[in-house]
Amino acid sequence: MAAPDSSKPFSPAETQRILHHLQQPAVFLNMTCGWPVLHWTAEHLSDCLGDKLVRFRLGKKKEAHTPLFETHCSYVEAKLVHFLSWNRDQAGTDVGPFFKYPKSEYWAYADYKYIAILFQDQPSMFEHVKWSEFGFEGRNGRESTLWIGSEGANTPCHLDSYGYNLVLQVHGRKRWHLFPPEDTVNLYPTRIPYEESSVFSQVDVLNPDLRRFPAFQEARAHTVTLQPGQVLYVPRHWWHYVESVDPITVSVNSWIELEVDDVARVSEAVTKAVVSALKSAPSDDNTDDWLNPTEEGVASHNDNMQYVNMAVRASAQRQQGLCHSKLTQDPRDTQPVKRDSRGQIRTNSDLVRDSALFSVPFGPHLIPVCCQQEYSPETRGVTTKDLEVKSSRNCNAQTPDDCTANSDAATKTKLASAVNHGKSECSPGLTQYRPCDHADVASEKSSEDYEEPVHTTITTNDLLDCLVHPDIIDRVTKLLLERHTGGPPEINPGCGKSQPQLIIM
Template identity: 45%
Template sequence: MAAAPGATPDSAPAAGAGEVEGERVKPFTPEKAKEIIMSLQQPAVFCNMAFDWPAHHWTAKHLSEVLHDKQIRFRMGMKRTDTVPQFETTCAYVEATLEEFLTWNCNQSTISGPFRDYDHSKFWAYADYKYFISLFDDKTDIFQDVIWSDFGFPGRNGRESTLWIGSMGAHTPCHLDSYGCNLVFQVQGRKRWHLFPPEDTPFLYPTRIPYEESSVFSKINVVNPDLQRFPQFCKARRYMVTLKPGQVLFVPRHWWHYVESIDPVTVSINSWIELVEETSHEVNCHYLNRAVSALFDYRTSKVVEIQALRTNRDDMKKEGLNVHHHMEVEQMDDQDLLLGTIKQEAASPFGPDLVPVILSSEELPSERRGIFEGDGKDFVGKDGEHPGKLHCTKRQRTMSKNEDVVAEQTASDSSMAPSQTFISTDDLLDCLVNPQVTRIVAQLLIKGRSLWS
């Protein structure tokens, strides 16, 4: 059975991993780690994979000594939760050193300097998206302190990494990254991750406003959602994990995430892994055509196979063979095949050193109430439920057709703005990032192909 996500990074290696000549051995080889990353479809936490990285000791205090008087841009936000996300474009910014940040973060009432206008009890600060290549431009040797090659990506280190330093309450609004997967190494403090699968995109009300080249944001503050304005959000499935120092979180491509610091100081390092090389529009269309053709051919072959089976059984009846016995044997073979498939799928990479991020069904931890003022207590849903709950109790787990999702979303949107008779740029962008729309287009392509044949 897998260990709890809270397992400490210094826990003993998995059974069989052991130690060789008194040295700790990592639970996965680089080749195996990459295989897991390339195949895993859900978030997971790697433990005991970075215990020997020099960056393991990169506390904010240590980095303040390394960077000395270097000015860093901090995003300032309010320690409160209303129903509107605190987008980067609506926040104030401060240029300061890490030493000045740490002094302010000690909650000194007579502080002077760049943070003097920001009461520590009311504001948080976040040095986010700090690329190593610009932050340590004169200290390139430090790139070697981050060893992503342990995860099967030779040569990848700090040069392809980003640094994040924040105070308690610092967070990024819910968004998805449009490029590859994400590996996040937690160095100091803890961060709570709220993750949503790509299939739930319609329930997260995606928007490209504010525009950010590589990300798509949600219109919802997922820790205090306005369910009257965004009723479909209650259908979204929330996965949660508290990432601790020494652990590495794997976030698959296109998974939505909201990340918040829950300790006085947090330090994280991440790298986005490009899973597919960029290709031209012509090549992409070629691959799409091949995929649609393959799916159509597969469905055609299945129809032919079923027709052949029916013909064979009719012939057997005419010849007076024991069809009943034959079908029993065939059914047993099918069951054996099914059981074999289930057993194969049950062979999971999860264990003490690779912990899956699980679906959460509990109320937001009371711990976060100490971070913010006003958790939306005055707002209560139609059924008397607080919107802070991660799920609606009446959430439908299955839906009959993908088209129903789009129709339902369209109906709810039109009910909110019945007088709207135009399509805005935001509406168009929302449509383009909606996976349900992509699926319907694919179905239309397949249907058209069958009509043309």
């Protein structure tokens, strides 16, 4: 474990304990003082990379009320110096392949760039990122990704299936819109485009089409603008949409993979098999780019079925192991086994003791990202005014008063008006999720506005959205395991009590 740094508000061990207990997004301040990575401006990175080509994703800035998935974007291979010239709009300068894309109409994003590959000939760069100070011994830039974007660059709203994220903002600011796992039904999940480790939302969360997605009114947005030097913790299964708000932004992301329940592995294998089978079949409406660029390629049906069988066998073996441990377990210890972020077993006595003795130390160095307001018609235009914690670049200690949202008076007035019109606020601090009262859009329409439903042709994608709906995949997974393991996944034969189920996408 890294040596304690007395200048940091939390030691590596304390940070690990905090991460084990956090149940919502939070921002760490004053934890990255002295990290060389904070000098990674786009200009500095351009000097380091020289003539090396980097792949950029480009998207139009127009509001379309539909998400701009990676499959709908344009791509160019360019030098960082080309990106800088294009972003500065310098007339007569060499902008390389960006010349086809007017800066007034497009944003550009070099995203998901693995630092281990990008700087494979400069391994000393890995040491500029010090995740060991967060309690991850030996972890640095080698296990991280680099993101460089222009103003407006964004990633579509999605959740990560297998782990959680630590995001260091290096240069410029990024705004994060986060939604809790309980809001999954309100975000209309889809598996097209397909990516094994992610589930996307069909909703453009900044400009939602509430006629198509009325349940999005119930979504509870947690928004924060991340400043240079700050680290955002994004819990597993939290939805997030990210946008660059400054002319150039640079950030580093470390994805911490958690041990995944075998039932979740089976459900993912089933999903992959169904999606690949239907989308690989030639038909008139199967001409879209359905595989996300981050996926390695289309596996054959035989390969996918082997993956399903491997996942089912692993689940059966795990159930047998759990059954054996149940027979030798202390009868007083009746709760299911839980594991920490490193996969180590945590006993019930550990959990009880930790819960009784530890509370997350929110304050000037750790800020919870709370529910700001609902994405209702009244507040949709002001959702970009959010929690914007003062920059910790200078690593000066801050008072609790500095940890509040910095919004202008007009925003406060609009939010107060929305609340007074029946939009209830979510609790501050450790948000207690409860149903918020919303008026249905349809109920606000008069009878004169009623439109007869129009029958449209059902497409392959429509069929897939239903077939791989979380509830359907969950049921199919249980049926498979009942047939091939001798019982449903939540019941261990001869062991009695049910086992916990993960959210299955």
